[in-house]
Amino acid sequence: DAKTTQPPSMDCAEGRAANLPCNHSTISGNEYVYWYRQIHSQGPQYIIHGLKNNETNEMASLIITEDRKSSTLILPHATLRDTAVYYCIVRPLWGGYNKLIFGAGTRLAVHP
Amino acid sequence: EPEVTQTPSHQVTQMGQEVILRCVPISNHLYFYWYRQILGQKVEFLVSFYNNEISEKSEIFDDQFSVERPDGSNFTLKIRSTKLEDSAMYFCASGTGDTGELFFGEGSRLTVL
Numbered sequence: 001d002a003k004t005t006q007p008p009s010m011d012c013a014e015g016r017a018a019n020l021p022c023n024h025s026t027i028s029g030n031e032y033v034y035w036y037r038q039i040h041s042q043g044p045q046y047i048i049h050g051l052k053n054n055e056t057n058e059m060a061s062l063i064i065t066e067d068r069k070s071s072t073l074i075l076p077h078a079t080l081r082d083t084a085v086y087y088c089i090v091r092p093l094w095g096g097y098n099k100l101i102f103g104a105g106t107r108l109a110v111h112p
Numbered sequence: 113e114p115e116v117t118q119t120p121s122h123q124v125t126q127m128g129q130e131v132i133l134r135c136v137p138i139s140n141h142l143y144f145y146w147y148r149q150i151l152g153q154k155v156e157f158l159v160s161f162y163n164n165e166i167s168e169k170s171e172i173f174d175d176q177f178s179v180e181r182p183d184g185s186n187f188t189l190k191i192r193s194t195k196l197e198d199s200a201m202y203f204c205a206s207g208t209g210d211t212g213e214l215f216f217g218e219g220s221r222l223t224v225l
Contacts, residue, residue, distance in 0.1 A: 032212060043116075043203045043216030044155060087155075093212045099145065099168060100214060102155040 003027070004088045009107045012082075018075040020106050022088030025069040032093045033064060034100070035073045037084040044087065044102070047073065051093070078110045114138045118204050118217035126225055128193050133220045135187045135204030144187045145205040145214065146179065148172070155203065161187065162209075194224045 005023040012018040024033065035047040048055055048062045050071075055062040061074040075082055087105040091098045117136045125131050137144050146158040159169040161179055178190045187206075191198055201221050205214040 034212060038155070041149075041201060041219065041221075043205070043218050044214075045216070046213045049212060091212060098212065099157045099160055101157060102147075104154060 003090050003101075004103055006086075006088055006103065006106045008104065009109070012075075012078045012108060012110050014080060014110055014112050015077055018078040018082065018108055018110070020073040020075075020086050020088075020108065021070065022073070023070045024088070024090050027068050027090050028092075030092050031090045033062065033068075033071050034089045034091060035060070035062065036087045036089065036100070036102075037082075038087070038105070039081075039084040044100075047086075049093075078108075080110050080112070082108065083110045084108060114215075116204055116206055116215050116217035118202075118220050120220055121218070122221045122223070124223045124225065125194055127196060131191045131194055131198075131222060133189045133191075133202050133204075133222070135189070135206075135217055136185055137187055137204065137206030138215055139185070141206035141208055141215070143167075143207045143209050144179075144181070145207075146189045147203040147205065147216075148200040149203065149219075150197075150200045158189075158202075191222075194222075196224050198222060199224045 034049040036044040038044045050062045064071045085105040085107050119134045144161040149155045159173045160167045176192045180188050201219040203219045204217045207214045
């Protein structure tokens with residue numbers, strides 16, 4: 001079972017920041033927070049991951065609370081193409097043996 | 113940019129028939145996975161594969177399913193005798209095992225009639 005809790009849906013206006021929350025209160029010390037998204041019925045797409053420090057890449061920023069029990073994915077300037085289901089997943093970093101377990105995610109709708 | 117490719121994109125089959133779904137992972141990746149997604153439901157893990165053997169499988173991955181890496185580039189999922197409930201989108205994924213990032217293909221939609 002997924003070890004994260006996310007709101008089922010969110011809305012965001014185009015051009016505004018989308019802030020997607022995730023609770024992972026039972027996260028272990030060796031587990032990272034990963035974010036993926038799935039646009040329509042395409043294959044899931046990696047966005048970003050982090051352990052305890054905030055992370056930023058060309059797609060998004062990841063803010064992890066100091067106690068690591070929750071995080072927020074930030075899409076700084078959402079576009080219509082960011083409409084997707086966003087998944088927050090915790091798993092250990094090392095080893096490809098560690099599969100991703102997808103929950104229901106957050107369905108983000110970006111509107112004009 | 114390298115990508116995971118899957119064929120066919122859509123396959124329609126009769127119940128009881130065998131189906132083989134094919135995947136070409138990214139060339140330097142060592143870990144391979146199959147996931148499935150029934151319409152409107154979650155993405156579910158089926159099996160992971162490393163060093164030419166299954167490293168983990170889910171309860172869904174019963175004796176009707178098998179995986180193979182026949183030639184060092186392709187990674188296949190075989191369903192021996194398809195059932196109606198096997199109708200789903202099947203995703204292949206691969207990874208290096210270093211960062212935990214998995215690269216997914218666009219999926220193969222299987223429809224069992």
